[in-house]
Amino acid sequence: MDDKNISQAVIARLPRYYRYLGDLKDKGIERISSQDLSKLMKVTASQIRQDFNNFGGFGQQGYGYNVEYLYNEIAKILGLNEKHNLVIIGAGNLGQALANYMNFERRGFLIKGIFDNNQALCGKEVRGIRVQHIDQLEHFIKENAIDIAVLTIPKDGAVKTAEILAGCDIKAIWNFAHVDLNVPESIVVENVHLSDSLMKLSYGIVNKK
Amino acid sequence: MDDKNISQAVIARLPRYYRYLGDLKDKGIERISSQDLSKLMKVTASQIRQDFNNFGGFGQQGYGYNVEYLYNEIAKILGLNEKHNLVIIGAGNLGQALANYMNFERRGFLIKGIFDNNQALCGKEVRGIRVQHIDQLEHFIKENAIDIAVLTIPKDGAVKTAEILAGCDIKAIWNFAHVDLNVPESIVVENVHLSDSLMKLSYGIVNKK
Numbered sequence: 001m002d003d004k005n006i007s008q009a010v011i012a013r014l015p016r017y018y019r020y021l022g023d024l025k026d027k028g029i030e031r032i033s034s035q036d037l038s039k040l041m042k043v044t045a046s047q048i049r050q051d052f053n054n055f056g057g058f059g060q061q062g063y064g065y066n067v068e069y070l071y072n073e074i075a076k077i078l079g080l081n082e083k084h085n086l087v088i089i090g091a092g093n094l095g096q097a098l099a100n101y102m103n104f105e106r107r108g109f110l111i112k113g114i115f116d117n118n119q120a121l122c123g124k125e126v127r128g129i130r131v132q133h134i135d136q137l138e139h140f141i142k143e144n145a146i147d148i149a150v151l152t153i154p155k156d157g158a159v160k161t162a163e164i165l166a167g168c169d170i171k172a173i174w175n176f177a178h179v180d181l182n183v184p185e186s187i188v189v190e191n192v193h194l195s196d197s198l199m200k201l202s203y204g205i206v207n208k209k
Numbered sequence: 210m211d212d213k214n215i216s217q218a219v220i221a222r223l224p225r226y227y228r229y230l231g232d233l234k235d236k237g238i239e240r241i242s243s244q245d246l247s248k249l250m251k252v253t254a255s256q257i258r259q260d261f262n263n264f265g266g267f268g269q270q271g272y273g274y275n276v277e278y279l280y281n282e283i284a285k286i287l288g289l290n291e292k293h294n295l296v297i298i299g300a301g302n303l304g305q306a307l308a309n310y311m312n313f314e315r316r317g318f319l320i321k322g323i324f325d326n327n328q329a330l331c332g333k334e335v336r337g338i339r340v341q342h343i344d345q346l347e348h349f350i351k352e353n354a355i356d357i358a359v360l361t362i363p364k365d366g367a368v369k370t371a372e373i374l375a376g377c378d379i380k381a382i383w384n385f386a387h388v389d390l391n392v393p394e395s396i397v398v399e400n401v402h403l404s405d406s407l408m409k410l411s412y413g414i415v416n417k418k
Contacts, residue, residue, distance in 0.1 A: 079415030097302030188413035204397035206288030
């Protein structure tokens with residue numbers, strides 16, 4: 001299969017499939033038909049079949065899908081069978097919230113370092129990891145094969161830090177700063193703009209009236 | 210104008226326009242052409258014009274857009290000219306991070322209460338607001354004209370809590386729990402599934418290779 005041909009919309013749906021299949025697996029369910037998965041996820045069975053056909057199908061019609069097999073296959077497609085070393089930049093509440101979110105580690109995202117420019121936070125331990133000063137970041141990334149940087153700092157610092165990260169050949173930036181980062185194409189950037197999300201919510205409220 | 214005819218894709222782009230216009234406004238820039246806005250935001254000028262035409266245009270071709278006017282108009286469309294009372298359910302790191310994010314208040318999202326089912330957290334102050342036990346939630350929502358509930362609790366609690374919220378006629382739920390909520394159509398739900406976002410990042414990394 002050539003992933004390059006797969007639409008962003010399909011990719012964006014994969015984590016949700018993975019989440020539902022994980023729940024089914026935890027419940028000990030071994031097989032599920034696209035019809036039942038469709039009811040559960042509130043998407044059409046034909047969409048499910050179309051989405052899965054991008055990856056070669058995964059299971060016989062009628063006979064249904066093998067839950068664990070499908071779960072593992074989607075994990076592979078999402079790269080969850082590989083370990084990723086990450087650093088969190090910004091040891092405030094959000095950075096700490098992410099550091100303490102166990103699921104990430106279970107899925108192969110290993111938090112190797114936490115950084116902040118606030119000396120008062122340096123030395124403090126977050127989930128057993130000592131917060132280091134941001135001055136140490138560049139050296140640490142190069143020494144520890146870090147591929148993901150999580151940016152949980154205000155936007156001004158984020159832009160400057162993204163430039164440093166680009167210089168370290170980081171593979172990806174998970175950006176929570178409220179700004180669009182200007183980094184080379186080669187760096188994968190996934191933005192979580194919480195304010196944008198809240199504004200969409202607000203739009204939804206006023207337009208329900 | 211009839212917002213019902215406006216595509217979700219356009220709506221999803223409005224907060225980003227709002228963000229860029231806010232930055233321009235803060236820099237004291239009074240007018241901007243769709244061409245310059247296009248360069249800045251890395252979207253085509255024709256897309257900008259098409260998006261804005263959904264709302265009646267906002268400004269003369271060539272002459273450019275009045276930044277402050279456009280900023281305020283988009284704020285109105287997004288419902289940011291109205292105040293929204295919200296409660297945060299889950300006083301852990303993520304709940305505290307959101308409570309401490311000043312921008313929300315500046316945009317009219319007023320945090321009226323914070324709740325948790327952990328007795329150890331109850332009574333603790335987060336940004337001057339005393340954490341209450343979740344048992345108080347239903348009464349508090351009805352007494353305080355709360356229209357938005359922010360769910361920053363694990364998924365099991367989230368499903369149950371969403372049912373309670375539905376019973377209180379809450380207008381909207383901003384859901385950070387890693388589960389899709391099953392609430393009536395009348396309730397606006399905006400999901401922030403952090404794990405899904407991280408998986409998309411992971412997919413991006415493995416498929417860059």
